[in-house]
Amino acid sequence: MPEEAIKSRMTDLVFEQSSLVIMVTDRQGVIREASRYAEEFAGRRLVGVNLTDIVVDFEADLDLARLALEGGRQLMTLSGAGHNPESFEFKISDCGDRILYVGEILHEEREALRAHLLRLTGEVSDLNRELQRRTAELERLVELKSRFIGVTAHDLRNPIGGIHGMSEVLRQEAETEGDDAHAEVFAMMHESSGFMLSLVEDLLTAIEFESGQLRLNLEPADLDELVASAVRLNRLLAARRGVELALRRSESLPRMRLDRMKLHQVLNNLISNAVKFSPTGATVVISAGTENDSVIVSVADSGPGIPPEELPKLFTPFLRTTVMSPHGEKGTGLGLSIAKSIVDAHGGCMRVDTEVGIGSIFTVSLPVRQPAV
Ligand SMILES: Nc1ncnc2c1ncn2[C@@H]1O[C@H](COP(=O)(O)OP(=O)(O)OP(=O)(O)O)[C@@H](O)[C@H]1O
Ligand SMILES: [Mg+2]
Structure with a gap:
């Protein structure tokens, strides 16, 4: 195979199969060619896109052409579709009316991120455990509250019912005796105790519902x-x-x-x-x-x-x-x-x-x- 053909084949392979972000831009920064990995990372076609659109925190005054001339290396963070931005170390080369960028992922940074992510996952599961503990505690307290209200309401029902019934008897007696003042007082007692009785009954039913223990008789x-x-x-x-x-x-x-x-x-x-x-x-x-x-x-x-x-x-x-x-x-x-x-x-x-x-x-x-x- 002639040397030229070998070089061309190598370029193709690097473009298609390496894990390098390779981009060729014009002098205005518009991408003219991009390696498969670059496009996979970006999650879209890159030809025609301006480099500044995929670089995170791009410094406007960054003189890429000068860097290229100096054969410079530059750290750049690229945004990708559906994942976190990642930093690459780019080797920038000036090729006349084109500029070539070859970027390699920073493995130390990736490891640091991974470690950070692991730590975060650990923290999340700690928090989750704490949440479960608190939920259980809350459920216990709600249950206790329901039982407390239930017992109180239950114990109040009979005496209030007694007052309710007796006040009506007394009201009727006072009415027959023509004692209007007392009849009015007993009527008020009857009414208030009636309200209390309904409230107590409603509370008891509400608790039955809340605890899922409603049984129809x-x-x-x-x-x-x-x-x-x-x-x-x-x-x-x-x-x-x-x-x-x-x-x-x-x-x-x-x-x-x-x-x-x-x-x-x-x-x-x-x-x-x-x-x-x-x-x-x-x-x-x-x-x-x-x-x-x-x-x-x-x-x-x-x-x-x-x-x-x-x-x-x-x-x-x-x-x-x-x-x-x-x-x-x-x-x-x-x-x-x-x-x-x-x-x-x-x-x-x-x-x-x-x-x-x-x-x-x-x-x-x-x-x-x-x-x-
Ligand atoms: N007949 C009605 N006309 C107008 N508003 C009503 C009527 N019935 C109920 N409401 C409205 O609906 C609300 C809820 O009624 P609900 O019977 O649940 O509670 P309440 O009467 O306020 O209190 P409770 O029945 O527990 O003593 C009332 O506060 C009132 O605002
Ligand atoms: Mg009501």
């Missing part, structure tokens, strides 16, 4: 009676706010297997919300009926309604909307989220239709399955 139930009972429970509260409760039943509801206490909680939450947000003189309409294979109970009020952008807050625990109760009442923001979870657990669904300035309708729909015999 399904039993054959008379839904008509449940609705009527929830209406009765809220009558006094409504009367004291000058709100009327109207119960409309299109037909009698089928007996169904459900958790009576929890469904009572749902209805109580919906009715007490409707009363809370109804202006004095308004009527809250509770309707019950069947539709296809579902029982539908809805609670409609002519309160302020809920702005559409605030709807996502409704069923989120502890969130309340900006809507104000005309009676200045506040809540914990638990009721609806719990009501929804209970309805979901029964395989049913809850819907809200609301319009600002008109009112809201909350509808519970429960599938009539396993009818009790």
Whole structure:
């Protein structure tokens, strides 16, 4: 093989197969030729690209032509696609109207980077272990908190229930004796203890949900009676706010297997919300009926309604909307989220239709399955 041909073959091999960044630029710095490795490193075709586009921290006043003349060596960091920039030591040669750059990776630097990366990986796994430890600790604390709230709420339920029941008996007695002052005091006690009782019950249910231990105590139930009972429970509260409760039943509801206490909680939450947000003189309409294979109970009020952008807050625990109760009442923001979870657990669904300035309708729909015999 003639010498020229050998040299040409060698150049081809070096261009195609070596791990050298070889680039030939014109005097303006535009790359005219690039080795395969250079393009692989850059992750793109380099011909036509200006050298300054791939050199990181390129010093504008770096006189490559002068360096080339001096047969200079220059450290340059190149950016690559999909990986970190790397530093190369370039040998720069002036070839007339072209400049030749032959760059070799700096192995010490690569090793240093690798060592750094290893150290970082070590630190990340230490942090990860610490995170896991803290998560476990946090889970333990959450569990402890839930148990604490659970025990407290459970122990409060009976005495508060006692006060709630007794205050109503005392109110009725005072009323029959014509002792209005005492009747009013007992009514207030009955109302406040009613609030406390709902809160305690909501907390207990929230904890059951949180710990994934919600167990429905399904039993054959008379839904008509449940609705009527929830209406009765809220009558006094409504009367004291000058709100009327109207119960409309299109037909009698089928007996169904459900958790009576929890469904009572749902209805109580919906009715007490409707009363809370109804202006004095308004009527809250509770309707019950069947539709296809579902029982539908809805609670409609002519309160302020809920702005559409605030709807996502409704069923989120502890969130309340900006809507104000005309009676200045506040809540914990638990009721609806719990009501929804209970309805979901029964395989049913809850819907809200609301319009600002008109009112809201909350509808519970429960599938009539396993009818009790
Ligand atoms: N009928 C309604 N009309 C207007 N806004 C309502 C109505 N029902 C609920 N909301 C809004 O949804 C929020 C959440 O209701 P939710 O029953 O979950 O909590 P709460 O009534 O504030 O407190 P809790 O029921 O725990 O005592 C309420 O604070 C209120 O902003
Ligand atoms: Mg509520």
